[in-house]
Amino acid sequence: MSAIISKATGLLNSVVSKSAEAVNKTIYWTKVGAELTKTVYQKEGFAPPSIKQFETTYQNLFKFLKSPKEQEKFINEYKNYRPDTKSLVQFGVYGIHLAGFFAVGEIIGRRKFFGYPKFGNSSHH
Known part of the structure; x- marks a missing residue:
């Protein structure tokens, strides 16, 4: 009976140590990725779009979808x-x-x- 318990304990210890190692690696690479992303974000000067930019974009899109003339103009521009x-x-x-x-x-x-x-x-x- 003690052989089964010692095998189960060894298996459990192995699983726990491998899980802890995987978690540590995941945490490390998540932090590295976050720092890299933060650096790129700052160096490139990225910023989320403003509300005014969203409004302008969607107004232009709806105007384009409602107007067959605008669609025809677009198609003719890109044919050439x-x-x-x-x-x-x-x-x-x-x-x-x-x-x-x-x-x-x-x-x-x-x-x-x-x-x-x-x-x-x-x-x-």
């Missing part, structure tokens, strides 16, 4: 749009950002950098 080098580079940078966010999401979802975790029997017929 020819991107220059600067806008192509900007689109490329946005594409790289999107690919990076996608890759990070995949890594988080798989919990591995390469491949997918193997569950159950690995031979497929």
